[in-house]
Each structure stands twice: as C-alpha cells, then as structure tokens.
Amino acid sequence: MRLFLLPVSTRRSLIYCERVHEKPPRARSLVDRVTLKANETWAAWEKDDKAIGNWKHKVTFYGNHAMKRIPYEEWGLKTLPSLTAQRKQSILEGRDTCEVLFPGRYLKQEKLPGILEKLAKERQAMHRSKLIWSLVIMPFTAPFMLIPVIPNLPFFYVLYRAYSHWTALKGSRYLEFLLQHNLPTPAPSSALDQVYTAGLMYPTRALSRAAPSPTQDQADEVSGVVHKQTENETKDVMVLQRWNGKLIAEQFNLPDMEVEIERAVEQVENSIKSREELSKEKLELEKATGEDGKRAKDLLPDDITEKIHDEAEHVAAEANKEAEKGAKEAKKG
Incomplete structure (x- = not known):
C-alpha cells in the first residue's frame, strides 16, 4: 500500500x-x-x-x-x-x-x-x-x-x-x-519533486505540462527560494498550486487524488495569506530559474508557447460551440 x-x-x-x-x-x-x-x-x-x-x-x-x-x-x-x-x-x-x-x-x-x-x-x-x-x-x-x-x-x-x-x-x-x-x-519521490518544481516555476497547468522537466539544479533553486520566503521557517508559504493537483494525479494514475489536492490548496490559501501576498511569492518563484529578471515561462521555446496558445483557442472554440448548442436546445424546450 x-x-x-x-x-x-x-x-x-x-x-x-x-x-x-x-x-x-x-x-x-x-x-x-x-x-x-x-x-x-x-x-x-x-x-x-x-x-x-x-x-x-x-x-x-x-x-x-x-x-x-x-x-x-x-x-x-x-x-x-x-x-x-x-x-x-x-x-x-x-x-x-x-x-x-x-x-x-x-x-x-x-x-x-x-x-x-x-x-x-x-x-x-x-x-x-x-x-x-x-x-x-x-x-x-x-x-x-x-x-x-x-x-x-x-x-x-x-x-x-x-x-x-x-x-x-x-x-x-x-x-x-x-x-x-x-x-x-x-x-x-523525485517524480513529486519535479511536479512540485514545475508547478512553482510556471503560472499555468498547460505551461507546466508542456515545458521540459525541471533539472535537479532548478529544483534546488526553487526549493531554496521557498525556504528563503519562510524567513527561517517563521512564515507559512504555499508550495502547491490548485491546478497542479491534476498533474500529480496523472503522474501516479490516481484521478481521485485531484479533487483532494484542489480542496486542500483552496482551504490553505484562504487561511494563511492574502491573494496579493500569494501572487507576489509565486512571481518570485517563477523568476527563480530565469535570467535577467525574466520568468521561467519567458525562456520557453516559441514552438511550445505557440502550441499552448493554439490549444487554448481550440478549447475556447469548443466551449463556445457547446454554449451555443445549449442555448438552442433551451429555446426549443
């Protein structure tokens, strides 16, 4: 077990x-x-x-x-x-x-x-x-x-x-x-280390999934920033993102785990800090493995960002189609 x-x-x-x-x-x-x-x-x-x-x-x-x-x-x-x-x-x-x-x-x-x-x-x-x-x-x-x-x-x-x-x-x-x-x-688990690091390096699930797996050096850098943010373990700092629950569940083929992670992250976020503080800490983590003040996502190859953009447009188009279909059915009813 x-x-x-x-x-x-x-x-x-x-x-x-x-x-x-x-x-x-x-x-x-x-x-x-x-x-x-x-x-x-x-x-x-x-x-x-x-x-x-x-x-x-x-x-x-x-x-x-x-x-x-x-x-x-x-x-x-x-x-x-x-x-x-x-x-x-x-x-x-x-x-x-x-x-x-x-x-x-x-x-x-x-x-x-x-x-x-x-x-x-x-x-x-x-x-x-x-x-x-x-x-x-x-x-x-x-x-x-x-x-x-x-x-x-x-x-x-x-x-x-x-x-x-x-x-x-x-x-x-x-x-x-x-x-x-x-x-x-x-x-x-090195697999958990990688998923956690990617979740802290990038702002979205799509970028985290499409980007290359974080290296050991990058994981060390990000975890070092997390420790620094705790101010010698006197402050509580988020290390898990709500959208990252799906990636962890996929990593271990445990779909039921996703909702448990999302619920836990939402409750902890609401209890420890304001949205502004969380956003500031997350931005600092995204810059941890960047260069010249850039975020990790800004260093990704163009083909990865273009692919994610195309996928997002496709998802939005499908959602609009479903919404239009639902509206038509509602009128018929």
Missing part, C-alpha cells in the same frame, strides 16, 4: 491513501453498497433539471458548497482503510507493507514522523465527539419526513456527517497503528 504526504504549504500537509482495487459487487459490505448507491444518486441529481422547482439541482449545488467547507484533513483521513482484525494481523506479521511518498526537496524527511503522528492523533477526539453529537441529533430530524416530495434532507445530512466522522476516525486509528509498528517507510 502507498500513502502520499503532500505538503500544501510549508506547515500544512495532505495525506492521501492509494485506494485498493474496487471489490466485485458480491464482496462489498453493506456500508460500501449504500455509499456507492448514494454517490450514484447524487450524481444523477446533479444532472436532473426536470424536478419541480429544479430542487434536485439546487440541493446538489448547495450540498457541494457545504462539502467544500469540510476540512481537507478529514477528507484525507477518509481515504485510509479501517483497522480490521485482518489488517492488524497482517501488520503484526509483517505481511502488510506500506510506504509514504513525499517530495523530499519540499518536505524534510526528519519531519515525517511528527507530521504523520499529528495527523493520526490530533483530530481523533474531535471526530469521536462530533460522531456522537451527529447520532444524538439524528432523531430530532425525523419530523422533516412529513414534508411531501422532497426527501428528509436534514436527516441525510446529519447521517452523512456521522458517516464522515466515523470513516475519518477509523482512518486515523489505522494510521496510528501503522506508526506504532514503525510503518510506513519513508520514500522520497
């Missing part, structure tokens, strides 16, 4: 567990089947615009906004499996191996044990308390069942929050058990 410890800023990190292969329908637990059905129903509601007053679309719209406010640490812990008796035995007998991948240039290996222990233990009491309160509140949402047509949304929301706290609590206990038995094994 692989864990990823992804520094979002120099002080806050996201943990993500690579999910095991999906079980066949007959092997799934009742909780897994209910969760899968709920996800399918939610996805169907997002696309349903025929309900009375368009209530399904409105519920999913505001529901998605509410879920964005759930701390990214909770989402990260929810990706970890539960500590079953079988998993305990596998760990104790040394049959269950685990490594944690991280960008070594942007997260010092000696800090890993402390960060992992904090992620495992810090939120356990809170998740346990909120799980109990969710279960206590649940019966009081029963009267909403009397409302016709619309499902008992308060009940399902409280039920979801109880489930969320329960899965996060299980994940934290699993991580704590791993740490008690000297797992997982640190595994600095």
Whole structure:
C-alpha cells in the first residue's frame, strides 16, 4: 500500500491513501453498497433539471458548497482503510507493507514522523465527539419526513456527517497503528519533486505540462527560494498550486487524488495569506530559474508557447460551440 504526504504549504500537509482495487459487487459490505448507491444518486441529481422547482439541482449545488467547507484533513483521513482484525494481523506479521511518498526537496524527511503522528492523533477526539453529537441529533430530524416530495434532507445530512466522522476516525486509528509498528517507510519521490518544481516555476497547468522537466539544479533553486520566503521557517508559504493537483494525479494514475489536492490548496490559501501576498511569492518563484529578471515561462521555446496558445483557442472554440448548442436546445424546450 502507498500513502502520499503532500505538503500544501510549508506547515500544512495532505495525506492521501492509494485506494485498493474496487471489490466485485458480491464482496462489498453493506456500508460500501449504500455509499456507492448514494454517490450514484447524487450524481444523477446533479444532472436532473426536470424536478419541480429544479430542487434536485439546487440541493446538489448547495450540498457541494457545504462539502467544500469540510476540512481537507478529514477528507484525507477518509481515504485510509479501517483497522480490521485482518489488517492488524497482517501488520503484526509483517505481511502488510506500506510506504509514504513525499517530495523530499519540499518536505524534510526528519519531519515525517511528527507530521504523520499529528495527523493520526490530533483530530481523533474531535471526530469521536462530533460522531456522537451527529447520532444524538439524528432523531430530532425525523419530523422533516412529513414534508411531501422532497426527501428528509436534514436527516441525510446529519447521517452523512456521522458517516464522515466515523470513516475519518477509523482512518486515523489505522494510521496510528501503522506508526506504532514503525510503518510506513519513508520514500522520497523525485517524480513529486519535479511536479512540485514545475508547478512553482510556471503560472499555468498547460505551461507546466508542456515545458521540459525541471533539472535537479532548478529544483534546488526553487526549493531554496521557498525556504528563503519562510524567513527561517517563521512564515507559512504555499508550495502547491490548485491546478497542479491534476498533474500529480496523472503522474501516479490516481484521478481521485485531484479533487483532494484542489480542496486542500483552496482551504490553505484562504487561511494563511492574502491573494496579493500569494501572487507576489509565486512571481518570485517563477523568476527563480530565469535570467535577467525574466520568468521561467519567458525562456520557453516559441514552438511550445505557440502550441499552448493554439490549444487554448481550440478549447475556447469548443466551449463556445457547446454554449451555443445549449442555448438552442433551451429555446426549443
């Protein structure tokens, strides 16, 4: 099993567990089947615009906004499996191996044990308390069942929050058990170093993807600027970009990781600094590997920038076509 410890800023990190292969329908637990059905129903509601007053679309719209406010640490812990008796035995007998991948240039290996222990233990009491309160509140949402047509949304929301706290609590206990038995094994990733460096060198995903992979010298320069910006580790500095989540997910073929990274970056950005400060720091990083005050993107060959420009125009044209098609269908309706 692989864990990823992804520094979002120099002080806050996201943990993500690579999910095991999906079980066949007959092997799934009742909780897994209910969760899968709920996800399918939610996805169907997002696309349903025929309900009375368009209530399904409105519920999913505001529901998605509410879920964005759930701390990214909770989402990260929810990706970890539960500590079953079988998993305990596998760990104790040394049959269950685990490594944690991280960008070594942007997260010092000696800090890993402390960060992992904090992620495992810090939120356990809170998740346990909120799980109990969710279960206590649940019966009081029963009267909403009397409302016709619309499902008992308060009940399902409280039920979801109880489930969320329960899965996060299980994940934290699993991580704590791993740490008690000297797992997982640190595994600095040069691939993560490159993706992080490219994300800090360039202003967009397209440029980061099309540009040559950063060299070791460039990675050292960029990570050096990050350390300088922390002013001897007294300030928190962003090291991960929201749009870079897709590139990291693609690098490891883990599509579900993208939304976790985007959510974490958005929450950390909103909590540590103003937009102006973030933009200033990012510009300084883009200039770190440039020359004569130029940004890294200004040194790219013309054929790369022209290709990106053409791709952007093509995407914009396709989007306009879809918008025109949607407008025509709306008029017909």
